[in-house]
Amino acid sequence: xxxxxxxxxxxxxxxxxxxxxxxxxxxxxxxxxxxxxxxxxxxxxxxxxxxxxxxxxxxxxxxxxxxxxxxxxxxxxxxxxxxxxxxxxxxxxxxxxxxxxxxxxxxxxxxxxxxxxxxxxxxxxxxxxxxxxxxxxxxxxxxxxxxxxxxxxxxxxxxxxxxxxxxxxxxxxxxxxxxxxxxxxxxxxxxxxxxxxxxxxxxxxxxxxxxxxxxxxxxxxxxxxxxxxxxxxxxxxxxxxxxxxxxxxxxxxxxxxxxxxxxxxxxxxxxxxxxxxxxxxxxxxxxxxxxxxxxxxxxxxxxxxxxxxxxxxxxxxxxxxxxxxxxxxxxxxxxxxxxxxxxxxxxxxxxxxxxxxxxxxxxxxxxxxxxxxxxxxxxxxxxxxxxxxxxxxxxxxxxxxxxxxxxxxxxxxxxxxxxxx
DNA sequence: TCTGGGGTCCTAGGACCC
DNA sequence: TCTGGGGTCCTAGGACCC
Numbered sequence: 001x002x003x004x005x006x007x008x009x010x011x012x013x014x015x016x017x018x019x020x021x022x023x024x025x026x027x028x029x030x031x032x033x034x035x036x037x038x039x040x041x042x043x044x045x046x047x048x049x050x051x052x053x054x055x056x057x058x059x060x061x062x063x064x065x066x067x068x069x070x071x072x073x074x075x076x077x078x079x080x081x082x083x084x085x086x087x088x089x090x091x092x093x094x095x096x097x098x099x100x101x102x103x104x105x106x107x108x109x110x111x112x113x114x115x116x117x118x119x120x121x122x123x124x125x126x127x128x129x130x131x132x133x134x135x136x137x138x139x140x141x142x143x144x145x146x147x148x149x150x151x152x153x154x155x156x157x158x159x160x161x162x163x164x165x166x167x168x169x170x171x172x173x174x175x176x177x178x179x180x181x182x183x184x185x186x187x188x189x190x191x192x193x194x195x196x197x198x199x200x201x202x203x204x205x206x207x208x209x210x211x212x213x214x215x216x217x218x219x220x221x222x223x224x225x226x227x228x229x230x231x232x233x234x235x236x237x238x239x240x241x242x243x244x245x246x247x248x249x250x251x252x253x254x255x256x257x258x259x260x261x262x263x264x265x266x267x268x269x270x271x272x273x274x275x276x277x278x279x280x281x282x283x284x285x286x287x288x289x290x291x292x293x294x295x296x297x298x299x300x301x302x303x304x305x306x307x308x309x310x311x312x313x314x315x316x317x318x319x320x321x322x323x324x325x326x327x328x329x330x331x332x333x334x335x336x337x338x339x340x341x342x343x344x345x346x347x348x349x350x351x352x353x354x355x356x357x358x359x360x361x362x363x364x365x366x367x368x369x370x371x372x373x374x375x376x377x378x379x380x381x382x383x384x385x386x387x388x389x390x391x392x393x394x395x396x397x398x399x400x401x402x403x404x405x406x407x408x409x410x411x412x413x414x415x416x417x418x419x420x421x
Numbered sequence: 422t423c424t425g426g427g428g429t430c431c432t433a434g435g436a437c438c439c
Numbered sequence: 440t441c442t443g444g445g446g447t448c449c450t451a452g453g454a455c456c457c
Contacts, residue, residue, distance in 0.1 A: 034425070034426080039425070041425045043425085043426095043457090056457080057424090057457090058422090059422070059423080059424065059425090061422075062422055065422085101456095102428095102456080102457050103457080104457080105457080183455095184454090184455065186454060186455050187455090188453085188455085217432075218431080218432090219431075219432095219454095244428080245428080245429070245430095247428095248426090248428080249427085250425090250426065250427085251426085252425065252426085287449085297423075297424070299452085300452085301450085301451065301452075302450085303449075303450050303451075304449095304450090305449060305450085336426095
């Protein structure tokens with residue numbers, strides 16, 4: 001049976017949502033930029049904004065130069081995630097195997113679904129119609145024999161269209177396709193291929209494989225398959241796909257600095273974010289990672305794999321600081337710091353980790369309480385307080401949200417949790 | 422025009438063990 | 440005692456994607 005895979009790709013996703021919710025924006029150049037500061041970048045532009053040469057990834061500064069009359073919006077991430085979940089729900093009506101590839105892209109394995117819905121066209125337009133009717137959002141759908149071709153098809157479908165690639169179309173379609181349009185071929189690889197005289201997928205597919213492997217190693221085979229339209233990778237259903245391989249948070253500083261005291265404070269806030277997200281996933285980590293980027297834009301990562309698993313901010317912070325203190329960057333000012341964890345494993349009940357030798361009942365209670373507070377009052381409500389002695393204590397940030405003492409409040413939260421509330 | 426923040430996968434070299 | 444090869448784990452960096 002011929003396998004078919006669909007890629008649902010939302011058109012200017014974040015911008016389309018903002019336009020939907022504020023019709024006055026329709027027909028205007030709308031740009032979503034996470035931060036409006038000097039260092040912010042554009043995450044999404046409406047098609048009107050693209051006419052001015054704006055594109056995602058561009059700095060806000062440049063975008064403003066090209067499109068001074070554009071409407072710049074910070075956007076609200078929660079709204080986009082909610083819409084994304086609704087799209088997954090719609091996709092699930094058409095196929096049992098749906099893989100959310102990013103917030104605005106979903107792969108569907110359509111094998112066997114064709115009979116159910118009549119034709120591939122019926123499925124593609126069915127999904128697009130449901131997204132349009134129920135969410136008032138435009139989307140493009142690419143359908144092809146595998147994931148990479150589905151990706152290509154969705155690009156050809158844009159904007160607001162459907163494109164289907166059948167096996168007999170593949171060769172013709174790839175023949176004159178510029179190599180940089182292949183999924184996974186970026187600027188560096190394009191440059192190397194061009195130097196070999198390869199400019200199209202057709203040329204790449206015909207190129208002697210010995211030369212490709214000599215130049216690119218194992219990637220040589222991958223490149224040839226890519227250019228020949230071969231791809232056996234499976235659509236992975238949501239449940240497996242949403243277990244992350246790593247969790248990290250990083251931040252670009254307002255001003256590059258080598259003030260270690262300040263940098264440690266920033267690292268602490270990043271540690272909090274990472275630890276909170278780890279618990280949300282029920283993840284424990286064996287490897288911690290510190291990322292530093294210098295003023296000159298050199299990025300360095302420092303890893304430490306531990307002989308035990310960590311999931312508390314206190315433990316994560318000690319390891320990060322241990323790495324940080326080992327690094328000598330005195331002459332170099334830093335523009336970015338980041339904290340990450342990898343080597344993750346997942347536990348059904350992350351906070352019931354009594355199997356671990358260093359299990360500490362008090363820490364577990366503390367972590368539970370902190371999560372309760374964060375869910376209720378937001379991420380920045382509470383932080384680790386004094387870290388110098390190694391005896392960590394939580395301390396509310398700014399003033400406590402309630403009139404009575406934080407200690408009592410935490411105790412009360414734990415009690416109510418125990419009662420099963 | 423000096424370049425965000427979240428990820429994934431791959432590679433090369435070193436340490437270590439058998 | 441010296442040497443070699445294979446396997447595995449870890450670290451650092453690179454390329455790419457949204």
